[in-house]
Amino acid sequence: MTVLGVLSPFLGGWYFGGLLEGIAGAAAEAGAAVVAVQTLDAGADQVELTEPPHPAHPLAWEHTAGFVVIVNAASAKYLHELQATGRPVVVVSHDYPELDCPTVFPDNRVGVRAAVEHLIGHGHRRIAFAGFMGASDQQERHDTYRRTLIDHGIEPDPALLFEAADNQEAGGAGAAEAMLAAGLPSTAVVTGTDLNALGVLRVLTAAGCRLPDDQAVVGFDDLSDASFTEPRLTTVRQPLSEIGATAARVLLAAAGGTGGPAARHEVATELVVRESCGCPSPVDAASLRAGARSQYRERTRLQRSLSTQYDISLDLLRSHEEDPRRLDWLRRTSVRAGCLGLWTPGEPALEIAGHFDRFAPSAPPLPPVPAAGFPPADILEAARTEPGSLAFVVPVRVGDRDWGLLATVDRVDLQPATGREAINQWAALLTGALDYQAALHTLREQEEQLRASALHDHLTGLPNRSHFLQLLAASIERGARVAVLFVDLDGFKQINDTYGHAVGDLVLVEVADRLRAELGALGTAGRFGGDEFLVLLDALADGHTPEATARRLVSALGRPYRLDGRPLTVSASVGVARAHRTTDADTLVREADAAMYRAKSRRTGVEA
Structure with a gap:
């Protein structure tokens, strides 16, 4: 069985989930399974990875033919060690100067050029850029913005660059506040991401600006939220599923010896025009009805999701009553199969403390495996045979407390905000539950020691x-x-x-x-x-x-x-x-x- 590995900071949401969905689809076409490893701790919130994490273990190396690395999910040193085993590496949307490997990027130039030219077509000449300059893809988008202005006879004004602190909504809000403090010197702004654009829209609207009359706004990504803003956001769509699928195909070719030299692969982007750029609304009654139905379905999904998460949280909070390591609480979820590997003190192997299989109520115990062999082959086989699913691996680790690894077989969840994926929360809650169990065990031992000390002579051990x-x-x-x-x-x-x-x-x-x-x-x-x-x-x-x-x-x-x-x-x-x-x-x-x-x-x- 061919297995493709993925290293990613997170394992769901619109961005990472979109890429994983494409990887899983291309792997399934080739008859391969996918194991996706989260390189950040459980419960980690959305962060900009200025320094890539260095995973402590060669997770899943024994199973995999190679790895797709999403952005800077792992350190260059870790990836060097991985390449030294003969396994190819393909990186998505990030450049590692130290590595010689294929990369896959969205074509930032085509999308950003189309966005700037569209604004110029509306008559704008004072066009700003707001984005996080600490990310290489944002730098590329900014460079394309500048070149497009020059190509149209407009000299880029350095005063119209408003740097965001990150790629998130808060970063865009900070950039918008800087725009207002400068007297709003632009008539239009291109943002590095849709989340930046959402922050800009929120702050400018709160300041009394009439959008898009006072400021036209264009984003990049085409988040689902982009079509629900007021005004609806014009944006550049990057086809995340196709980017992920391209990365998987490049990896399969490299693993099969037909990949050729390392190269940069680009996937086309396109401008999606809505109203935030100044274009009129094309909305008709049919579109409104479709939007209402979509919102109703989303509301229903959110209610189910909240109910499930609530029930799981209570299950894990009752760890003093039912052992969470048995993974019985996974029956409340859509997970097809899963297992929990716990580090064995003084041993390199993971003890499989819990094994869950939806179609086998009494899932057989699994033998210990090394980190390189986790998750066990049974889990990978379940991922291969379950249509649309892949194996997810998340550290059961928060801060300095590292218990082991949780693996599940499930479909990619595109809906949650990045860092709010269900499996991320489960692993964090499981860490807390295991911490509680350990603390309770220690307290009981201490209580027994105190009881024994109160009843027995400390020197001879005889009853006092x-x-x-x-x-x-x-x-x-x-x-x-x-x-x-x-x-x-x-x-x-x-x-x-x-x-x-x-x-x-x-x-x-x-x-x-x-x-x-x-x-x-x-x-x-x-x-x-x-x-x-x-x-x-x-x-x-x-x-x-x-x-x-x-x-x-x-x-x-x-x-x-x-x-x-x-x-x-x-x-x-x-x-x-x-x-x-x-x-x-x-x-x-x-x-x-x-x-x-x-x-x-x-x-x-x-x-x-």
Whole structure:
């Protein structure tokens, strides 16, 4: 199976989604599958990538014949490493000076020239340009704007360049504010993107400008929003699907050895005339009805989408009730199949913690895979056989918290704003859910440690005095045959005084170990304090008496201790007390304590 890889900052929306749709279509015609990898973290918002990200892993390299790289989705170093494996790379709408590879661009010159000439045809000569000069495609559009003016005998005025901070609506709004601050010296403006144009329209309209009378506006992209602005936006349409398809065909040829030398491929653009340039509205009743139907369908789609996202958000917020790693929440979506790979500490492989298949309610577990082999072949096969679908891979990573990778098989979603794609949100919510699970697990461990610390002696691990008395009281209440042994070490103070408390602690630990070993299931040892221990006998079998058990303990504790290379010897005195009908825990311990002192004073070892 031939698999084409795609590296992209985001995996949906009008721009990235449009390109992916074209790539998927061309791949399907060739019988190939597509795996698209998001190179930005989950939940990342729309940003201008002044510095391309450097993916930490060779994701999907084992599966792919090569990669289409959308804009500057990955660092040149990463792409060099990819090319070094023999896999071809094709870049869309970006130039990497360090790389020798084919590129695919929209023909900026044809579209921008048509836009400027159209404005000149309306009689405009003071034509401005507003765009983000930090992007190479915007620089090319600006250069074409200047050359077209010169070709028509109009000297470009540097004062009519209004730089936007980015390609987004906010960047266009900032440029429009600069235009107003300069006294609106132009009668028309060409913008670098439709989003820039939307920002210009909004700010100029709010300032009281009559558009297009006071300022004609032309965009570039032909977003769906362009036909719903007031006035409707004249723009240059770049056929994103065809650009993506061209990139896929170039990659397939390169992977098949028929691609030829690296070259720049351009896809034609066209001017779409509406009213923002000054042209009259061609809208008729039929167009209005079609627009109303379109808006109704869009409203219905948005309602369904919001409802689905709400339900998924609640599912992932309930991660303390249902494990989100199982991916059962994907059943609420249109996803055909998916899996979750989690990094294994100290291992290069991803553990497949969840596997979802819409047509197999009990999807079989998948074995671990290296990053280069993710997503597993089952996911890619599902993408190949599901018409119009491709495999998406998004990091389950927000900030410094990197859990792994989420892969899904689905169709491209063209509707959301860039950075607001559903899979992007799912991965971000999943990261939060896994963070919550980890925090909850840590808190429970700490709670257990605190509980154990409150109930057990920190040195020996035996139940402390308080916990021992609780256990003893419970045994008495059950009506079991209960006896208590009070154990005191003879000669222990001399060890502390001679060798120090560190050696004394080692002796106490060894004493605790011997008590456990001798008692087994017959009873429970606890530490009373200092060199004194308690033993609860509530499970003596026939033939075992408390006194006999006490003598065995005295014998075991009297064997020499070899610590730090030196032999040490202590002995033990044990008092025995049996429970009777009116005995409580404290009384029984006092009786055993008194018996122990009799054994110590008489040097008999054991007294009852």
